[in-house]
Amino acid sequence: MLEIIRLENVTKQYPLGQVWVDALRGVNLTLYSGEFAALVGPSGSGKSTLLNMIGCVDLPSTGKVFVDGNEVSNQSDKQLTKLRLYKLGFIFQTFNLMNVLDVYQNVEMPLLLQGKLSKKQRQYRVNSLIERVGLSAHMKHRPNELSGGQRQRVSIARALVGKPRIVLADEPTANLDSVTGIEIIDLMKEINQTDQTTFLFSTHDDRVVSRVDRVIPIEDGLIRQSIEKGLADSRFVNA
Amino acid sequence: MSFSVLQLVFELSWRSLWSHRIKSVVVGIIILFGVFLLVVADALLESANTAMESSITSSITGHLQVYDQAAEDTLSLMGIIGNRGAKPSLGRIANFKAVRDVLASHPNVSAVVPMGADSAIVYQGNAVDKTLTALRQSIKHNQSAEKQNQIQKLLMLVDKLEEQYGLTIDISNNQEKFSSAIEDLQTVKTESFWRDFEKNPESSLQFLDTHIAPLVSETNPIFLEFLATDITRFKAAFYRFKLVEGEMLPEGARGIMINHTQYEEYLKDRIARMFDVIHDALHKENRAIKTDLELQYYIRRRSKEYQLWLLSLDARGAEKMRRELAIFIPSSFSSSLQPEPHSNVGEAEDNNLEFYLQQFLDLNDENFDRHYQFFYDRIAPMIQLYQVNVGDLVPLQKLGPGSSLKAKFYGTFQFEGVEDSGFSGIYNLIDLMSFRDLYGFMTEDKKREMVQLKKEFSTVEFDRAGVEDALFGGDSASSIVDFGTDDEKGSDSDSDSDNDSDSESSVLVNTRERMQVLIDTRYTSEQLDQGPVLSAALVLKDPALLKQTEEEINQLIKEKSLPLQIIDWQTAAGFVGQMIQVMQIVLMTFIVFVFCISMVVVNNAMLMATMQRYPEIGTLRAIGAGRGIILGMFFVESLMLTLIAGGLGALLGLVLVQYLGMVGIPAPTYEFRFLFGGEVLFPHIDEDNIYLGPLVIIAVSIVATLYPALLATRVPPVVALTTQE
Numbered sequence: 032m033l034e035i036i037r038l039e040n041v042t043k044q045y046p047l048g049q050v051w052v053d054a055l056r057g058v059n060l061t062l063y064s065g066e067f068a069a070l071v072g073p074s075g076s077g078k079s080t081l082l083n084m085i086g087c088v089d090l091p092s093t094g095k096v097f098v099d100g101n102e103v104s105n106q107s108d109k110q111l112t113k114l115r116l117y118k119l120g121f122i123f124q125t126f127n128l129m130n131v132l133d134v135y136q137n138v139e140m141p142l143l144l145q146g147k148l149s150k151k152q153r154q155y156r157v158n159s160l161i162e163r164v165g166l167s168a169h170m171k172h173r174p175n176e177l178s179g180g181q182r183q184r185v186s187i188a189r190a191l192v193g194k195p196r197i198v199l200a201d202e203p204t205a206n207l208d209s210v211t212g213i214e215i216i217d218l219m220k221e222i223n224q225t226d227q228t229t230f231l232f233s234t235h236d237d238r239v240v241s242r243v244d245r246v247i248p249i250e251d252g253l254i255r256q257s258i259e260k261g262l263a264d265s266r267f268v269n270a
Numbered sequence: 271m272s273f274s275v276l277q278l279v280f281e282l283s284w285r286s287l288w289s290h291r292i293k294s295v296v297v298g299i300i301i302l303f304g305v306f307l308l309v310v311a312d313a314l315l316e317s318a319n320t321a322m323e324s325s326i327t328s329s330i331t332g333h334l335q336v337y338d339q340a341a342e343d344t345l346s347l348m349g350i351i352g353n354r355g356a357k358p359s360l361g362r363i364a365n366f367k368a369v370r371d372v373l374a375s376h377p378n379v380s381a382v383v384p385m386g387a388d389s390a391i392v393y394q395g396n397a398v399d400k401t402l403t404a405l406r407q408s409i410k411h412n413q414s415a416e417k418q419n420q421i422q423k424l425l426m427l428v429d430k431l432e433e434q435y436g437l438t439i440d441i442s443n444n445q446e447k448f449s450s451a452i453e454d455l456q457t458v459k460t461e462s463f464w465r466d467f468e469k470n471p472e473s474s475l476q477f478l479d480t481h482i483a484p485l486v487s488e489t490n491p492i493f494l495e496f497l498a499t500d501i502t503r504f505k506a507a508f509y510r511f512k513l514v515e516g517e518m519l520p521e522g523a524r525g526i527m528i529n530h531t532q533y534e535e536y537l538k539d540r541i542a543r544m545f546d547v548i549h550d551a552l553h554k555e556n557r558a559i560k561t562d563l564e565l566q567y568y569i570r571r572r573s574k575e576y577q578l579w580l581l582s583l584d585a586r587g588a589e590k591m592r593r594e595l596a597i598f599i600p601s602s603f604s605s606s607l608q609p610e611p612h613s614n615v616g617e618a619e620d621n622n623l624e625f626y627l628q629q630f631l632d633l634n635d636e637n638f639d640r641h642y643q644f645f646y647d648r649i650a651p652m653i654q655l656y657q658v659n660v661g662d663l664v665p666l667q668k669l670g671p672g673s674s675l676k677a678k679f680y681g682t683f684q685f686e687g688v689e690d691s692g693f694s695g696i697y698n699l700i701d702l703m704s705f706r707d708l709y710g711f712m713t714e715d716k717k718r719e720m721v722q723l724k725k726e727f728s729t730v731e732f733d734r735a736g737v738e739d740a741l742f743g744g745d746s747a748s749s750i751v752d753f754g755t756d757d758e759k760g761s762d763s764d765s766d767s768d769n770d771s772d773s774e775s776s777v778l779v780n781t782r783e784r785m786q787v788l789i790d791t792r793y794t795s796e797q798l799d800q801g802p803v804l805s806a807a808l809v810l811k812d813p814a815l816l817k818q819t820e821e822e823i824n825q826l827i828k829e830k831s832l833p834l835q836i837i838d839w840q841t842a843a844g845f846v847g848q849m850i851q852v853m854q855i856v857l858m859t860f861i862v863f864v865f866c867i868s869m870v871v872v873n874n875a876m877l878m879a880t881m882q883r884y885p886e887i888g889t890l891r892a893i894g895a896g897r898g899i900i901l902g903m904f905f906v907e908s909l910m911l912t913l914i915a916g917g918l919g920a921l922l923g924l925v926l927v928q929y930l931g932m933v934g935i936p937a938p939t940y941e942f943r944f945l946f947g948g949e950v951l952f953p954h955i956d957e958d959n960i961y962l963g964p965l966v967i968i969a970v971s972i973v974a975t976l977y978p979a980l981l982a983t984r985v986p987p988v989v990a991l992t993t994q995e
């Protein structure tokens with residue numbers, strides 16, 4: 032299996048007043064192409080911090096993060112931006128869509144930033160993705176005219192449009208009701224299975240955990256052990 | 271950055287402008303107002319500047335002035351306000367003709383006008399002098415009634431003087447002088463004095479001349495600033511010059527013309543002037559005496575000056591005025607709340623003139639219009655309304671040691687549009703020949719006179735009274751031209767030797783003839799040109815080329831090696847020129863201040879807006895937008911806002927200026943008339959400044975935008991994931 036993400040002894044300290052808080056305390060983790068994995072752990076365990084390291088929006092205090100073979104900590108802002116644009120896709124807990132743009136434009140944006148495709152090619156790809164997430168009828172709508180679930184579908188489409196190596200999602204269902212949340216996870220799972228897109232997300236939700244191939248349990252800034260598909264167990268979540 | 275990204279940037283900018291409408295409108299209005307203000311203020315400033323320039327250049331200075339290269343001081347034609355004492359040393363242009371010939375050859379020069387500025391004192395003889403002159407006249411013509419009348423008047427004056435000196439003697443530390451004065455006055459009141467007078471009038475008159483006349487303090491000397499020039503040429507070159515009263519000085523003639531504003535202000539009877547001023551205050555400025563302390567104080571001070579009337583009226587005149595007032599006053603007197611404490615109501619008919627004058631001049635809002643009317647209908651014809659009248663020979667004396675002369679007063683003038691400004695209004699005009707005489711530039715005329723004089727001093731005898739009568743019709747000033755004597759008035763009191771007196775008289779008779787000759791003489795412009803002047807004003811055809819012309823003329827001066835230097839009107843205007851510059855700086859500072867304030871406000875608003883949009887920026891960064899795109903987005907956004915708002919502001923400003931340019935802005939005060947170059951300013955946008963609007967807009971945009979935009983690029987992408995939307 033192709034390695035996409037590798038973390039070696041990653042630590043992260045945040046200043047909190049006079050003291051330093053250890054958010055991550057030596058994380059080692061490897062993610063492979065096509066995985067559908069969930070970071071699971073109690074609040075404050077370091078899930079978001081870990082996702083930020085992987086997503087190249089924050090840098091580790093010590094240790095190394097490799098994204099598709101590129102070591103993150105000695106990259107310039109320009110290079111990191113490029114990494115995010117081409118190799119990573121983001122789905123946010125709060126959707127973070129451009130309210131001033133309509134659904135089509137929101138989804139198209141990463142392609143415009145990449146600037147590689149012609150208008151026709153973009154149209155084809157954007158339209159098919161929107162269709163895929165079931166929003167063809169809402170193409171010209173603004174995000175604030177959509178429901179939370181619909182918005183997260185737009186997010187998914189936007190995260191996928193640039194053909195990233197991995198899609199990162201920090202609690203993508205936290206702002207959705209449980210039924211909608213499951214729908215979103217199911218959509219992601221379906222995409223994962225048909226396109227082999229790699230997904231890594233964090234969650235609190237038991238039902239979400241039950242749908243993933245791999246659960247990565249995290250506690251106090253440390254990963255205990257990965258649990259492979261089929262061994263998923265609510266033990267870790269409830270701990 | 272590809273075209274589609276640019277498109278995205280524009281799209282994002284435009285749409286976020288729209289979606290943050292309220293913020294955009296607020297910031298937009300600030301920018302709009304700022305640019306609007308700037309455009310309008312600049313237009314006003316520029317127009318006022320042009321107007322001021324025209325106020326100065328078209329009334330006194332011309333566009334350029336040339337004067338002696340060796341001058342110690344800088345020529346400043348309007349710098350003499352409040353600085354009359356220290357006369358600048360300006361050297362002279364020895365041969366104006368040569369200068370004119372060279373300078374007039376420049377294609378942009380439309381006129382070269384000779385000039386010289388200096389001040390002179392205009393004075394009148396005192397009341398005793400005048401009475402004595404009239405007395406002499408009546409004796410000479412055997413008019414006994416008139417003689418008695420003048421004697422009565424003289425006695426009245428003596429009474430007044432005695433009263434004055436009696437009052438002062440107690441507090442004076444020069445007891446001796448005062449008691450001898452009172453002694454002299456009492457002598458005049460004795461019968462024996464007048465018996466002697468009948469026997470030998472001349473020796474008695476001499477006593478009066480030498481002992482009584484000097485007791486009267488002179489009326490305040492009046493200082494006038496004179497600009498010596500070729501008045502005919504001056505009028506042609508300075509289009510604001512307008513005749514008000516009298517006539518133009520005939521071409522080539524000697525004489526003066528007085529600025530109408532000064533004529534009213536300084537040469538009009540002081541009580542008459544008070545009536546004018548109060549009339550304007552009440553009817554033009556809508557002030558009220560009752561509530562205006564300044565007016566009250568002014569009336570109280572000025573109304574005491576009726577004393578001068580008492581001194582100048584003869585017995586018959588005084589009685590006539592008293593009767594007129596007695597008829598006028600009782601009707602209004604009933605409304606007056608305060609009768610004099612010791613006056614008896616029954617005696618009202620017998621009150622003296624002074625009492626009635628006090629009543630008459632006790633002005634208030636209710637009685638003013640009636641009294642004003644009465645003053646001009648009845649009182650004014652009885653008094654001397656102006657100290658000099660058109661057609662008079664006006665005695666002028668140079669300040670400090672020097673000569674004096676009499677000049678014919680032809681008329682009054684004004685500079686149109688800047689009548690009351692007090693700046694170009696300071697000058698009266700005098701012909702070049704008189705100026706040269708007065709200030710000691712030796713002319714051919716003068717040299718001839720000197721020779722003539724020397725001869726006359728030793729030969730001719732004359733009867734003094736007759737001379738004065740013939741020459742000055744009652745004025746006591748004793749000579750027309752005194753060469754090199756400081757002490758013109760002194761001749762009266764010093765004439766104790768017959769010989770002196772005779773020589774003086776001989777001068778007079780001959781000067782009278784010469785005077786007439788001088789008045790009738792018409793000099794050709796050749797003659798006027800061939801003599802020294804202090805400076806020359808250049809009036810240009812196209813004032814826009816001023817700087818260039820100045821340089822070219824400077825070159826010309828060097829080529830022809832003329833000993834001249836050249837300055838522009840702003841320098842030549844001296845104090846006023848500096849004031850204009852200060853005013854420009856103040857206004858400019860104000861504009862910059864407004865500009866900075868609006869910049870800070872805009873900047874702040876943009877900053878707040880930027881901070882509110884951190885999550886949005888973070889998201890864009892997280893999904894792969896580089897710093898350049900963030901910068902571009904914010905920049906384009908602000909640029910669009912400032913372009914639209916600023917453009918609108920500039921447009922509105924333009925419309926307002928155009929509108930004001932059509933209807934004009936009336937000058938609110940006298941000072942503004944000068945700034946406005948007239949009663950109304952018609953602002954316009956200068957061609958050079960048409961680019962100012964857009965330039966300002968772009969400057970505002972960049973300054974207002976750059977910092978927030980730079981700040982936006984510093985937003986780390988992680989805020990997208992940590993900040994709740």
Ligand SMILES: Nc1ncnc2c1ncn2[C@@H]1O[C@H](COP(=O)(O)OP(=O)(O)OP(=O)(O)O)[C@@H](O)[C@H]1O
Pocket residue numbers: 045046047052053054072073074075076077078079080081
């Ligand atoms: N920017 C920050 N500054 C200071 N401390 C931080 C910061 N971000 C995270 N931390 C701390 O690091 C630790 C890990 O935080 P993190 O947000 O990664 O936890 P989490 O697992 O995502 O929790 P939750 O489930 O509540 O989202 C916590 O103790 C948190 O307080």
Ligand SMILES: [Mg+2]
Pocket residue numbers: 078079080201
């Ligand atoms: Mg978290």
